Structure formats: C-alpha cells, structure tokens
Amino acid sequence: MAKKEKDNKEIKPAATGRVENREISNELQESYLDYAMSVIISRALPDVRDGLKPVHRRILWTMREAGLTHGAKFRKSATVVGDVLGKYHPHGDVAVYDALVRMTQDFSLRYPLVEGQGNFGCFTKDTKVKLTDGRDLSFGELIEEHQQGKKNYTYTVNGTGLISIAEIKNPRLTIKSAGLVRVVLDNGQEIRCTPNHRFMLRDGCYKEARDLRPQESLMPLYERLSTKTDRLNRADYLLINQNKTNEWVPAHHLADNYNLTIGKYSKGAGRVRHHVDFNKLNNSPDNITRLQWGEHWQIHYKQAADQHKNPEYRNKIAEGRKAFWSNPKHRESYAQRISERNLNNWRDPKYREKMRAILSKVNKDYIKNHPEKRLELSKRATETLKRLWQNTEYRKLFHDKIVAANKKRVTNNTGKVKFLKICREVFEKYNTLSRKLYEQLRNAVYGYGRATSWETGINKYYEGNSKTLLQDLTKNHKVKKVEFLDRKEGVYDLTIDKSHNFALAAGVFVHNSIDGDSAAAYRYTEARLAKIADEMLADIEKETVDWRPNYDGTRQEPKVLPAKLPNLLLNGSVGIAVGMATNIPPHNLGEVADAIIHLADNPKATSHELMEFVQGPDFPTGGVMYDRKAIVEAYTSGRGAITTRGLAEIKESKHTSSGREEFVIEITEIPYQVNKSELIIKIAELITEKRIEGIRDVRDESGKDGISIIIELKPNVPPQKILNQLYKFTDLQKDFHLNMLALAGGLQPEVMSLRDVLVAYLAHRNEVVRRRTQFDLTKAEERAHILTGLAKALSIIDKVIATIKKSADREDAKKNLIKNFKFSDRQADAILEMKLQALANLERKKIEDELAEKKKLIAELTALLKSPAKILKVVKDELMDVKTRFNNPRRTKVVAGGLKEFREEDLIPQEETIITLSQAGYIKRLPPASFKTQGRGGKGLIGSDVNEDDFLTHFTAANTHDS
Structure with missing residues (x-):
C-alpha cells in the first residue's frame, strides 16, 4: 500500500512545468484521439459549407492574396506551393501540389477552380x-x-x-x-x-x-563513334556527350545503368557489358547484358568459329579482301596510313634519333663509296642557285612568296574549311563522327593528300576538343x-x-505530354484562379466569415470561404480520415441550383422531392449511370452504390470480299476516376490471356477534343458479346460508392443526405449575406456620419474657418470644432482634411447627393437585416445569377432501370445453330452456314463429316441461348 501511494505521489513542479505519472494506455488513447481529430478536421474531410478541405481552401486564399485572379498572368506553380507552405499549410509540398493539380483537372472536377498550363503540346x-x-x-x-x-x-x-x-x-x-x-x-x-x-x-x-x-x-x-584513344580503348562504339560534365560516355553503359536500375541483373552478373546481337550501335537495354570475362570470350570465340566453318563465309571474306585491295582508293588509303604511321614514328625523339643515325650512316657510306656523285650534286646545285639569284625578279618573287607564306600561317583558314567540310559529310552520312569515318571520306572528298588528317585537324583547329567540333557542325542547335x-x-x-x-x-x-502520369514537377507548370473561383471568394473582405491565426500566429486565414457555389456537390470530394472516408461525386450546377431554390421556397422538402431536380451525379467524364431507384435511396441515406458505364458504340466497319461483317467498338466516354491508359492496358492483358477472344486490335485515337478508344474485332465476331465481356472484366463498368461524409459547422463529421447538404449550404449563405449586409451598413453609416458633418460645416463655413484660423495648431483646431459646433472626432478630422474646392456650389451639391444616397442605402440595408425572407431572396438571386453565367448541359446520362448481373449466356452471342448426333454418340454444334445443298456428283453435306464407321442419326435446329 505504501509503495502504491509512493508511485502515485505527485512530483513537485519544475521550473518549466510539471510531470505527472499516467497510465500509458490512457496517454496512448488520448494521443490517438487527438491525432484522429486533427486528421479529420485539418486534412481529410471537406466542410459542408464551402465543400473544401483545408489545403484546397488555403490554396485558393493564397492565390487570391497573390493577385492570381482569372485576369492575371499565369505564375509558376512552385510559387503557389511555396507560398501555401510558408504561410498556411505546414505539411509536405507533394500534398499541396497534388491538391493544386486536381483543382485544374477537368476530368476530376466538374467545374475546375484553377486554370493550369504546362503539360500539353504535340x-x-x-x-x-x-x-x-x-x-x-x-x-x-x-x-x-x-x-x-x-x-x-x-x-x-x-x-x-x-x-x-x-x-x-x-x-x-x-x-x-x-x-x-x-x-x-x-x-x-x-x-x-x-x-x-x-x-x-x-x-x-x-x-x-x-x-x-x-x-x-x-x-x-x-553522338560520335569511339576510337582507341578514348577511355574504352576500343573503336566504333557509340558515345554520348554528357552536356553537364562535358564527358563522352558509351551509350551501352547508359543502357547497362537502366538495366541495373530496373533490376534486370546485378553488377555481380559480370564486368563485361555485351551486345547480344553483336551490333555495337544497337544500345537498346534489351540488347545489353552483363557477362564474366570467360563467358564473354567463349561467346565471341564460338561465333567466330561457327562463321569460319561456313564455306560461303570464308569465300565472302576472300572475295571482300580481293575487292578491297583492287580498289586504288583503298591502296592509297593504306599507303596513307603507313605514311601517317611513319610520321607518327618520326615524332618520337628516340625513333627519330635512331633513324637519323641509320640514314646518316647509309648516306655517308654511299657518298664515301661514290665520291663522284657527291661532286656532281654539289656542282649542279651551286650553279643553279647562282644563276637564279642574279635575276632581280626572282629575288623579289622569292621574297614575296616567303612573306605570303608567313601570313598564311596565321590568317589562312583553307585547311579548317576543308577539315569541316569532310567532318560535315561524315556527320550527315553517319550521324556521328570518328577518326575512322573521317579518313574513309577524306580522300573521296578532296583526293589524296589535299586535306589535313584527322589528328592534325582536331588538334590544330580545336585543341583536341571534339565537342567544340560538334558544336561547329551542328551550330549548337x-x-x-x-x-x-x-x-x-x-x-x-x-x-x-x-x-x-x-x-x-x-x-x-x-x-512530353502526360497521359495517365503524375503531373510534371511544379517548376514546369503554371496556374491562376479560374473565373468561377471568384464566386468562392467573393465578399471575403467584408467580414463575411470567421478568421483564425495561421500555424505560427503571424497571419490570419479564413475558417471557411463565402462560397456562392454549392461546391461540395458541384465538384465533390474524396478523402480518407482515421476510421472514416468520404466519397462525394460531382453534380450539375443547374440541377443543384434548382434544388436549392425549391428547398428555400419549401423548407420542409424531403430528399425524395429534391431528387426531382437532381438526377444524380454528373461526372466530368460523362458515361451512363443506371437504376434511378438505387440512386434516390443513396441520396436519401447519404450512402449507396451507383452503377456507371462508359459510353460505347458498335459500328459496322466493312464487308469483306467473302461477305463477312467486321465491326469496331468505339469508347467515347469512360466512368469517373477510371484511367484511360490503364483501361487500354487491361483490355490488352485480357486479349493476351485469352479471356477475351475476337479482338484484332486496340488503339487510342483520343485527342484533347475527346476520348476515342477503337477496338477492332475479327470477322464474324459478335460485337455485343465482346462489349459485354468488356463491361464484366474491365472498369468500363464500375460502381461509384457514394458516402456523403462532411464536417458540419467545421468540426463534427456527419453522413448527410441530399437535404442535409443543401440545408447547410443555405444556412451558410444566409449567414454570409447577413454579415455582408451588416458590414455594408456599418460602412454606409460611417460615411453618412462624415457627410453629415461636412454638410453642416459647409452651412456655417465662415464660422468654421474663423475657428480654425484662431487655433494654434491642428489638434487645437480639432478640439475647438468639437467644442464649439458639437462635431464628432471623425467629423472634425474630415473637416480639417477637406479641400478648398469643396466650397464650390457644385461640390456642395455632390456631398448633399451622396448623403441622400447613403441614407437611402442605410434604410434598405436596415430593412434587409430585419427580414430573413429578404436575405433568403438575395441568396436565391445570387445563386440564379451564378447558374446563368456558369451552367452547362449534363454530361452523364441517366437510365431509370437497373443492370442485372451478367449471366453466362450474356457473354454468348444469340444465334441459330444446328446440333448433330452420330451413331457413335458424338455430338457437334455447327452454324447453319456450314451446311450446303448437295449437288449432282457431290460428296455430301459439309457439316456431316464423321468417321468411316459412323453416321449421323439426328439433326436438331436450336438457338445458342436455348436450355
């Protein structure tokens, strides 16, 4: 007992608070409830009054604050997301951006509240x-x-x-x-x-x-092809330039990285990246695999060995070698390569010294052994040069040539022009560039020896930088x-x-344009408020709604928007909270407005009566919904399933030469929240798995002006059977599970009927109009009070001026006006700020007229505040104005009858058939067309083929749906 008392003893408060002993179960329970309510109220559920979750409300208010109205220029979505996060919504940027994107999508919202741009173009x-x-x-x-x-x-x-x-x-x-x-x-x-x-x-x-x-x-x-001087140390592999790092990387390495990323294989599979089809230019990830060194060597060894076993292959090699060397260009090219190799050798100091010594020794030995030759050459050269040098024109010409040659070393671009021309020929022909390809075309373009070599050109004109050369060729795009x-x-x-x-x-x-993908990053897209969003925010500056501090207490944000639109029903809402979820479909503005007007005129109207105006959901993607009775029950209780189908039409495509009919099924509308791309993929999977047979092709011909999914059927395939299978096995038929859960009063989650939602909307709009009227009345009374003071001052203007002139300063003048003429504090300030032009008769008349108008307005506003009926009429008039400006025709068709479950026979075409029974007990079902009239000398009925020892005993005409 003493131990228990000790455990429950309260610990003395510390300087910063106190610590209490608590049962952990109680602490967890309270923490969970706090978290649950936070999610319910602050994130997941919409407010029945404006139909918005907090994140959507904050986005609209932030855009209004930033001036991103319908008439403004688009601004980066990143700006909007950043402002919302920094000012009002301390959560992840993904949640904010996803909410912003959804408000722009005309396939998610019936009346999008935000206009976006940035994901289009083709x-x-x-x-x-x-x-x-x-x-x-x-x-x-x-x-x-x-x-x-x-x-x-x-x-x-x-x-x-x-x-x-x-x-x-x-x-x-x-x-x-x-x-x-x-x-x-x-x-x-x-x-x-x-x-x-x-x-x-x-x-x-x-x-x-x-x-x-x-x-x-x-x-x-x-792009360019590799050479042995690249990091690969192998030639003819495709290289890609990484613009960011200015590095050339092998394309098959990029394909290898792709395969590693998707988990096709691991690095442990081997170090060698192998082209499966041995084509170095095919760098598709499907053509790249990893091998161990030994395995890679064996594959190439086997390939080479198998090829050389083929006499035709060996003969082709021999013929190719013979044809190659019979071509003078190839011999010249080979000689050029030998010459270039020798030139490269001569650039090596060791080789040069070695050859200098050898050649020097050879020459010396020759001259030593042939002294007469040395004398002959020396004598001839001396006589020739002496004779030429005596000619003044020769000396001048020689001098001019030397000067011109020296100038050409600096200013002549002939070599570069030729080099670029050859490179351009290579690039246009092969769409890449390499030393090998350059040398192949060099002599063809300019002839042997008339253009610089690859090494000289790239080093002399581009300092060895092939990227700079490519930019010259492509003009940097x-x-x-x-x-x-x-x-x-x-x-x-x-x-x-x-x-x-x-x-x-x-x-x-x-x-790329986006179809079925997440939106592009917010740095790429732009947004502004849609015109209809103005109706959600109208009059917010007139104290029509309550405000609260933001998360850090530095700003004020609206608890709810004024919302002329019945937005909860117009655009619906989807959300998952803790232990509860909401799923409200979009509706048609005209229908909802008519229902609200009827409810305003008939406050006791039931949900059944209101459903005479609201036919049900009006999905932005169109489609067809079934079973009017089930729809009414769902809206009466606030919960229920609504069966929807996409809109599909069977069209006759053509008749073949044999008279067989061919049909296509065109899907032009899909159920709400069904992804078009995923629907097409599902159909393709069903075809592959042979769960649906008879489809020849599926293609997407949709444009931004509408959906068009074309399903081509094989000849003589019953189209209704295929369509029924599509309804059964795909989301072309789908149930929408209605659950009208929303926050009542901004705090209490409730499942509401149609009537409950409309009553809450009317109550909210009544309150908004009342508060707006009170705000306008207060402003009108304040202005009338000022105008009364100005009119009074003008009527005794001489006394007012005299009083002001006698005053020491502004404050003294203000006190004297209040004391002598009984002006109020605000009236005295207005008089002191009044300009001299107000003394003119016309200005006096303006003040008197404005005062009369304000008194009339005050009377009207006062009468409005005293009459709930008049306030309700204003609500109705404003709603009808919104309906007039923004209503559009219903998109989703309604079929009163319900759909039955698919039976097996629904998936079988209804047609005539022939049933045959043979003596041996074999039963066969055949179409009537398989039986033909037997002609003279014929072999009998086509449909009667049986074994030699068997024969047909019974024929019966039937229908495929008979039982």
Whole structure:
C-alpha cells in the first residue's frame, strides 16, 4: 500500500512545468484521439459549407492574396506551393501540389477552380524520335511497333541533368486537328509541332515553341563513334556527350545503368557489358547484358568459329579482301596510313634519333663509296642557285612568296574549311563522327593528300576538343526561326516516366505530354484562379466569415470561404480520415441550383422531392449511370452504390470480299476516376490471356477534343458479346460508392443526405449575406456620419474657418470644432482634411447627393437585416445569377432501370445453330452456314463429316441461348 501511494505521489513542479505519472494506455488513447481529430478536421474531410478541405481552401486564399485572379498572368506553380507552405499549410509540398493539380483537372472536377498550363503540346506524325537501338522512327512507326508489343527506348535528361535512357510508353494520337508552328534550327532541321509544345533550353529550362527566339540554344544530343584513344580503348562504339560534365560516355553503359536500375541483373552478373546481337550501335537495354570475362570470350570465340566453318563465309571474306585491295582508293588509303604511321614514328625523339643515325650512316657510306656523285650534286646545285639569284625578279618573287607564306600561317583558314567540310559529310552520312569515318571520306572528298588528317585537324583547329567540333557542325542547335503555319494536322506524343522529356532525331530534347502520369514537377507548370473561383471568394473582405491565426500566429486565414457555389456537390470530394472516408461525386450546377431554390421556397422538402431536380451525379467524364431507384435511396441515406458505364458504340466497319461483317467498338466516354491508359492496358492483358477472344486490335485515337478508344474485332465476331465481356472484366463498368461524409459547422463529421447538404449550404449563405449586409451598413453609416458633418460645416463655413484660423495648431483646431459646433472626432478630422474646392456650389451639391444616397442605402440595408425572407431572396438571386453565367448541359446520362448481373449466356452471342448426333454418340454444334445443298456428283453435306464407321442419326435446329 505504501509503495502504491509512493508511485502515485505527485512530483513537485519544475521550473518549466510539471510531470505527472499516467497510465500509458490512457496517454496512448488520448494521443490517438487527438491525432484522429486533427486528421479529420485539418486534412481529410471537406466542410459542408464551402465543400473544401483545408489545403484546397488555403490554396485558393493564397492565390487570391497573390493577385492570381482569372485576369492575371499565369505564375509558376512552385510559387503557389511555396507560398501555401510558408504561410498556411505546414505539411509536405507533394500534398499541396497534388491538391493544386486536381483543382485544374477537368476530368476530376466538374467545374475546375484553377486554370493550369504546362503539360500539353504535340508533334506531327512524321516527326522522328531518336532511339537507342540506332534508329530514328516517326511517331506513326512508333505506334505501329507499340501495337505489335515491341518496346522502344530513347534518351532523356534525368533529374540530375545527365543524359540517361528511358522506355517510350504509349505513343499516341493526341489531337486530330491542331494548329502548328515550324521550328527551324540552324543545322537545317525543321520540327513541326503545336505552338505550346515545350523545348528544353541549354540551361535545362523549358520554353514553348511559340515563345522561342532566334539564337536561343536548345539542349543538344551529341553522338560520335569511339576510337582507341578514348577511355574504352576500343573503336566504333557509340558515345554520348554528357552536356553537364562535358564527358563522352558509351551509350551501352547508359543502357547497362537502366538495366541495373530496373533490376534486370546485378553488377555481380559480370564486368563485361555485351551486345547480344553483336551490333555495337544497337544500345537498346534489351540488347545489353552483363557477362564474366570467360563467358564473354567463349561467346565471341564460338561465333567466330561457327562463321569460319561456313564455306560461303570464308569465300565472302576472300572475295571482300580481293575487292578491297583492287580498289586504288583503298591502296592509297593504306599507303596513307603507313605514311601517317611513319610520321607518327618520326615524332618520337628516340625513333627519330635512331633513324637519323641509320640514314646518316647509309648516306655517308654511299657518298664515301661514290665520291663522284657527291661532286656532281654539289656542282649542279651551286650553279643553279647562282644563276637564279642574279635575276632581280626572282629575288623579289622569292621574297614575296616567303612573306605570303608567313601570313598564311596565321590568317589562312583553307585547311579548317576543308577539315569541316569532310567532318560535315561524315556527320550527315553517319550521324556521328570518328577518326575512322573521317579518313574513309577524306580522300573521296578532296583526293589524296589535299586535306589535313584527322589528328592534325582536331588538334590544330580545336585543341583536341571534339565537342567544340560538334558544336561547329551542328551550330549548337540554336533556333533560327519559328513560323506559324496556316494548316492543321493530327499531332502525336508519347510518355516518358519521371523525367518527362525525350530526344528527337533532330538532336534536341523536348518535353512530353502526360497521359495517365503524375503531373510534371511544379517548376514546369503554371496556374491562376479560374473565373468561377471568384464566386468562392467573393465578399471575403467584408467580414463575411470567421478568421483564425495561421500555424505560427503571424497571419490570419479564413475558417471557411463565402462560397456562392454549392461546391461540395458541384465538384465533390474524396478523402480518407482515421476510421472514416468520404466519397462525394460531382453534380450539375443547374440541377443543384434548382434544388436549392425549391428547398428555400419549401423548407420542409424531403430528399425524395429534391431528387426531382437532381438526377444524380454528373461526372466530368460523362458515361451512363443506371437504376434511378438505387440512386434516390443513396441520396436519401447519404450512402449507396451507383452503377456507371462508359459510353460505347458498335459500328459496322466493312464487308469483306467473302461477305463477312467486321465491326469496331468505339469508347467515347469512360466512368469517373477510371484511367484511360490503364483501361487500354487491361483490355490488352485480357486479349493476351485469352479471356477475351475476337479482338484484332486496340488503339487510342483520343485527342484533347475527346476520348476515342477503337477496338477492332475479327470477322464474324459478335460485337455485343465482346462489349459485354468488356463491361464484366474491365472498369468500363464500375460502381461509384457514394458516402456523403462532411464536417458540419467545421468540426463534427456527419453522413448527410441530399437535404442535409443543401440545408447547410443555405444556412451558410444566409449567414454570409447577413454579415455582408451588416458590414455594408456599418460602412454606409460611417460615411453618412462624415457627410453629415461636412454638410453642416459647409452651412456655417465662415464660422468654421474663423475657428480654425484662431487655433494654434491642428489638434487645437480639432478640439475647438468639437467644442464649439458639437462635431464628432471623425467629423472634425474630415473637416480639417477637406479641400478648398469643396466650397464650390457644385461640390456642395455632390456631398448633399451622396448623403441622400447613403441614407437611402442605410434604410434598405436596415430593412434587409430585419427580414430573413429578404436575405433568403438575395441568396436565391445570387445563386440564379451564378447558374446563368456558369451552367452547362449534363454530361452523364441517366437510365431509370437497373443492370442485372451478367449471366453466362450474356457473354454468348444469340444465334441459330444446328446440333448433330452420330451413331457413335458424338455430338457437334455447327452454324447453319456450314451446311450446303448437295449437288449432282457431290460428296455430301459439309457439316456431316464423321468417321468411316459412323453416321449421323439426328439433326436438331436450336438457338445458342436455348436450355
């Protein structure tokens, strides 16, 4: 007992507080409840009054504070995110940016509250993309290979600014008919794209095509083939220049890094990076693997051995060798290489000294053994030079040539021009540059010995820096001009995960459009408030809502927005709290407004009555919803499932020569919250797994003007059967689980019926209008009070002026006015600030008229405050005004009847059939078309094929749905 009392004894308070003994279970329970309520109130659930979670409310208020209204210029999303974090929302930037992005998406919100830009733009079909396997494919070709299941890869600038490799995903048509611009580069390349497609600049930033200016440098992709002097110490491997570090890296090393990143193999698999198809220029990650040294040697040994076993291969080698040496150019090239090798040898001091000694000895021995030859040469040279030197013209000509030669050493660029011309020929022919390719074309361009060698050119003119040479050849990929075209074409794009950029064959990097991916980083996108968002913030400056300190007490933020819009229903909300979740769909503004007006006129109206106006959700993606009865029940209770389907149409494609029908299914609308790309992938998986048979092709022809997923069927495949299977096995049919959970009064989470939500909205708007009216009344009374003082002062202006003149200073004058004429403190200040022009008759009339207007306004506002009915009428009028300006037609169709569960027969086409039974007990089902009338001398019925010892005993006509 004494021990227990000791344990429960309170510890004396310390200087900074006190410590109490508590049961850990109690502490955990309270902490959990505090956390749960914090998540519920401060993060996860919307307020029924304005339909916003705290993060959305803070974003809208921050943008309003920053002046990012509908008429303002777009500003970087990074600025908005930073302001929200720094001022009001002390959480992660991802949460803020994701919320901002969602408010811009017209497929998430029925009425987006924020306008965004930065993720769009596309290229014409013939635009080519640089692939890592050495090819340049157009978008049309990429789509064909993608539909065949082939993976392709391209180069991308990753988040660290280095060039890496990425998989090309979902190449597609994005807009069927779009306006175009032509971007012309100074290397002669032309790129046609939409005006808003973004090009990566040399510093890593992006700029839209229409905003590009001449001489702006784009981010380049430089390539060349390796030589034995590179770090690989091997020739003819493709090298990529890392613009950030100015290093040349092997392309197959980049592919190897990609494979290591995705876990295709580990570094322990081996140190050798091997090209599977032995093609050094095919640097696709699928063509690169890692091997141990021994394994790699064995593979190449076996390949060489197998090839040499083939007589044709050996004969081809012999014929090739013979043809090669029979070509004078090759012999000259070989001689040149020998000459260059000798020249290189002579640059070696040791070799030079050795050969000098040998040649000196040989010459000395020859002269020593042939003295007559030495005398002959000496005598001839002396006589010739003496004779020429006596000629003054010769001496002058000799002098001029020496001077000119000396000048050419400094000013003549003929050698560089020739060197560049050869390099340009190589680059245009092979799209890369190397010593080997240069030497192959050098003699073809200028003839033997007439142009500098590779080593001399690169060292003399570029100090050994091949990157500088490439920049001279490609002109550094600068913009020459941008032209707006007067025609429209279909445009295309593709998806690159994470980095969201890729390399064109023109040698520049561009941004990709995003389809089904997360949004581009906030440094790339821009935002401003949408016009309709003004209705959420209107009158907030008139003390219409309560305010509270922000997280650090340095600012005030609104607890709720005035919200003329019934936003909770218009745009819906999705959120998961602790132990509860909300899932409210979007609705049509016109329908919701009509329901609110009806409720205002009939306060006892039930949810059933209000559902006469609100047909149900109106999803931004359209589609069809079923079962009116279930929808009404869901809105009455606040919970329930609503079955939705995408909009699909069966179209007859064509008749084949044999008369067989072919159909296509076109999906033009998809259920809410279904990702289009994932839906297409799911359909493709079902085809691969043979769970759905009869589909020949699936392609995405969607553009920014609408969704279009085309499903081509094989001949004579029943289209309704395929469509039923798509409904059953994919999200083309999906239930939306309604759960109208929201915060009542900003604190209490409640599941609400349709009536509850509309009642809360009306109560909020009544309070906003009342507070706004009170604010306007107070301001009007204050102004009327000032005007009354000014009018009184003007009526006794001589006495007022005399009083002011007798006063010692402003404060003394103010006191005298208050004392002598009974002016209030504010009236006295206004009189002292009044300008002399107010003494004019016209100015006096203006003051009197304004005072009369204020008195009239005060009477109206006072009457409004005293009449709840008048306040309600203002609420209704303002709502009808919003409806008039922003309402648009319903997108989601409603079918009164419900859908039944798919039965097995629903997935089987209904058609006539023939059932046959043979003597041996074999049963066969055949289409009637397989039976033909037997002609003279015929072999019988086609459908009656049985074994020799068997024969048909029964025929029965039936339907595939018969039981």
